[in-house]
Amino acid sequence: MKTNSRPQYYRIRRVLEMVREGTQSGYLANSSDFQEELGVSRRTVARDMDFLRDEENAPIEYDESRKGYLLTDDSYSLPPVRLSRKEVFSFSIARKLLGAFEGTPLEMDMRSTLSKIEESLEGTVSMDIEGLTENLSVIAEDHVLLDPDMWAEVAKYTSRSERVGMIYRKFNGETKSYVVEPCHLFAYHGNWYLLARREDNEKPWSTFAISRIKKIRGTGKLFKVNHNFDAEQHIKDAFGISRGEKPFNVRLLFDAKIATYIEERVWHPTQKMKRRRDGSLEMQFETTGWKELVRWILSWQPDVKVISPKRLKERIELKMRQGLVRT
Secondary structure: OOOOOOOHHHHHHHHHHHHHHHHHHOOOOOHHHHHHHHOOOHHHHHHHHHHHHHOOOOOEEEEOOOOEEEEOOOOOOOOOOOOOHHHHHHHHHHHHHHHHHOOOOHHHHHHHHHHHHHHHHOOOOOOOOOHHHOOOOOOOOOOOOOOHHHHHHHHHHHHOOEEEEEEEEOOOOOEEEEEEEEEEEEEEOOEEEEEEEEOOOOOOEEEEEHHHEEEEEEEEEEOOOOOOOOHHHHHHHOEOOEOOOOOEEEEEEEOHHHHHHHHOOOOOOOOEEEEOOOOOEEEEEEEOOOHHHHHHHHOOOOOEEEEEOHHHHHHHHHHHHHHOOOO
């Protein structure tokens, strides 16, 4: 595997590891071996070797008779990773941010990874990692408690491009069976979603909440991935996870009393905002999504008005009238 994108600290540790292995096995690694392993030039290998010997005092010598490098002191090891105060502060914040992922299948793996990093810092950092952020907290957003096994199953079939059959509970509570080609996973507002192509062609692309997949099974049939399909662009065209077929332009007018809050956030990647003289805020963006957009606009009533399109304005008015009907 080519690793020319790896930073120098990785390369020098791998070079030292190869020299140690060669010293122990009898086959000494040379410059060509390092180039092949790391995918770098001879000049880069020479610089890394000079850094090891001059900056890290590594006891490495070149054996002319065997045309390779050996370690003259087998007890030598590189010092642990050195971090600046700023880097340790960022690391401690990352640990706090894990609280926002509580209950997700990534939490355990990330905690394990960060614990290993912390262990490697022991004895090299003369500061209290916890103390750096004792006055900092992260309030987690609402999130779904996912079944880690289900998440792993969905990820497995997506990774190997295998068509699956699944039983899914829709938003309205109805249970339905689907056969789909799982193509892309993404996280949004505390849940994970699967973007898939449906076999029934009723709606070519559909988004499924992993938390509502009741059962999933592989069919053993692989499908060809369409490399011309841009999942990121597909998601970008939506509003939240709601997506339609044709894009339309949206113009909204927010009251001055909430304009600052709206203005400081990114609600959609295509958004453009402009303050009016009275302090109100006009927002414009292009999307294909309807359902979540309607719910979002309703959540800001009565402090937002729909300027266009007309059908969006009519949808909001209808929903508001329905909400006022007495039961």
